[in-house]
Amino acid sequence: MNAGRDQIDPRSRKQAADRVETLRAEIRHHNYRYYVLDDPEISDAEYDRFMRDLEALEEAWPDLVTPDSPTQRVGATPASELATYRRALPMLSLANAMDLQEVTEWQARVYRGLDVDPSEDREVDLTAEPKFDGAAVELVYRDGALEVGATRGDGETGEEITSNVRTIRNVPLRLRDPGRGGPGIPALVDVRGEVLMLRKDFEQLNRRRAAAGENVFANPRNSAAGSLRQLDPRVTAERPLLFYAYGIGRLEGLGEGPGRHSEILETLKAWGFSVADRWIVSPHLEEIQGFYEEALADREKRGYEADGLVLKVQPLNQEV
Secondary structure, X not given: OOOOHHHOOHHHHXXXXXXXXXXXXXXXXXXXXXXXXXXXXXXXXXXXXXXXXXXXXXHHOHHHOOXXXXXXXXXXXXXXXXXXXXXXXXOOOOOOOOOHHHHHHXXXXXXXXXXXXXXXXXXXXXXXXXXXXOEEEEEEEEOOEEEEEEEOOOOOEEEEOHHHHOOOOOOOOEOOOOOOOOOOOOOEEEEEEEEEOOHHHHHHHHHHHHHOOOOOOOOHHHHHHXXXXXXXXXXXXXXXXXXXXXXXXXXXXXXXXXXXXXXXXXXXXXXXXXXXXXXXXXXXXXXXXXXXXXXXXXXXXXXXXXXXXEEEEOEOOOOO
């Protein structure tokens, strides 16, 4: 297997290439089961065996290595500085509502903006989902493969952190194709979401740092944001980061695409992303208030930090 390129047996290389693709598909499947579904099918030892087999094949056949291979999560050399990334569509900030009265006033503005009269039974559905307390990032996928990762920055311009986001275990290096009946793989898509640390992982990280005589981090959000901006991706890889997707920017090559925000969340989930564990769709603020109070009561049970709800107009073709 260590023969030079001029000594390659074409049949052996074909067998190696087939085995490489089989192993990659197997590893991606088990990453999805473990990191997204939290329902692993194999032991850690079996998973490690798949990775070792893939690493051995790629070492023997370097021309088979691709950027989206599971072995390439960590491998980039440290950067001297983070490059500037200007996105095609801005990542807008959220407007705040501090109580039910302010939410009611916002909903009234939505109805006025859509020229809808709720008294005529033309109510507008809203999606309510947890507001993750982490660091906002955008991941750009071209033909299903991760091409760019960038921080939000000022919304229009951020920092390019592709090598760092590749180290995050639940970030798909290649979009999962759910097969027949699924959304398909777009030619281009900007996936937006939040990088964070689960509360238990943050506490464990601080215990390790304290034991090593290092400074502990103040909170999961700052720790996640700082981890993303490391110049050495090997440092980022040591931090227990996770990515939760919540939206899409550009979307090309997928027909009409999702028509409702809840369909975006389902599409992101089908592509292999972690999303909020629960959301509701309703035009009624009383129901959304109940969901909010339930989320507050369950706050300690949730593994991640959330600081409120995000409300979005469900039909995507509506301009408010």
